[in-house]
Amino acid sequence: MKKLLIFTTLCLFLGACHHHAPRYNPVVRIKYSKNTANNRSNSSSYVSITQNPWQYMLNQIDANVPENSRIKAERERLLRNPKGFETVALRSEPYVYYIINQLRRNNLPAELALVPLIESAYDPLATSPAQAAGLWQFVPVTAREYGLQQSNSFDARRDLIASTNSAISLLQNLNNRFNGDWLLTLAAYNAGEGRVRKAIEKNQAKGLPTNYWSLDLPTETMHYVPKILAIIDIVKNNKRYGIKLPDCNYENSLVRIDISKNISLAKIAKYSKLSLDELTTYNAGYVQQTVNGPFHLLVPYTHAHDLFKKLQKENLVANEVTELLQETPHANMPFEFGSSFIQSKSIVSRNNFSRNEKKIAYLVKAGDSLYSIAKNYRVKITDILQWNNLKNSRVQEGDILTINLANANPI
DSSP: OHHHHHHHHHHHHTTTOTTOBOOOOOOOOOOOSSOOOOSSOSOHHHHHHHHOHHHHHHHHOOOOOOOOHHHHHHHHHHHTOHHHHHHHHHTTHHHHHHHHHHHHHTTOOGGGGGHHHHHHTTOTTOBOTTOOBTTTTBOHHHHHHTTOOBOSSBBGGGOHHHHHHHHHHHHHHHHHHTTTOHHHHHHHHHHOHHHHHHHHHHHHHTTOOOSGGGOOOOHHHHHHHHHHHHHHHHHHTHHHHTOOOOOOOGGGSEEEEEBSSOEEHHHHHHHSSSOHHHHHHHTTTBTTSEEOTTOEEEEEHHHHHHHHHHHHHTTOBOSOOEETTOSSOOTTSTTOOEEEEOSOOOSSOTTOOOOOOEEEEEEOOTTOOHHHHHHHHTOOHHHHHHHTTOSSSOOOTTOEEEEEGGGOOOO
């Protein structure tokens, strides 16, 4: 009954996204008197994230959220249940460190970490009636397009690492296609690029404005973007609205243990102080609750080293414990997507989203071809060949290609 009441509260809080029905999975917060996230890096941004990712996000927000009726209505609805907001925000704790750090590394607005809050209530086990799944709520067709593996044993849409990297790739692509306009980008993330383009073309034919606020979009999308902007405003002005942002502890963030052979989560639970439900939530990608490909286990930092030693005695681990925030990328991290963007780092820019120079480092995935990559980024194959000093069009999984969007020749 208690879980039902909590679930009902969360559903009311996230009521604008009617198609989502996230399953509530409690995340146990381990309290420690001292944060051990010291000496990780000399980067001030990195240290700031390990200290408190929500405070880092707050410090990064430079948004001038407009005061219109649609945003006001969403904000008022959210503020009717401040405890609901705080509960959902707190559930981000195991995942938000990695998400915000990946946004930072890709020079994207930190506010995009609020997207999973709206999409899934930060529940990797969430599934919508349209079969969207995971923190970022990828539908099957988009998941396939962005390299998220789905099989009877593993669904990468529910994996923190794979889904976050693919979501960043998707958001980057959409933002480029909509010339840096984040409101159109977020609308397309919710409704699909095709629907937003049709709405723009419809307004163009009538001589009407083509900004987000002027478009005739699906009802859900009409609420979706104002809801994100309302949450940004609430986070930015949390003290004014009487909202307590999560006081996250790095001890509860997820780290990675590479497993050397198949093992059930139930057996791993016997080696740790984590319950099977907790392990299943953190490792939601393993559909059968058995660790197999990609053979990485995600557990809270505070449990990792003790668990690693026990698994090591059973010859079940491959490498040392890997902190997800470390700067060195790992080849065995699935679907890693790195890029360097020189653009506005705020969703609501004071400069109205001017298009800026972009250079992307694209990691070739299984099934990619130079034709599909060129089509995806709307550039010429000959340009990709020139930027990467390639003599032919053969590429293979693991290759890294430079795609210079700013210098691309028109197709």
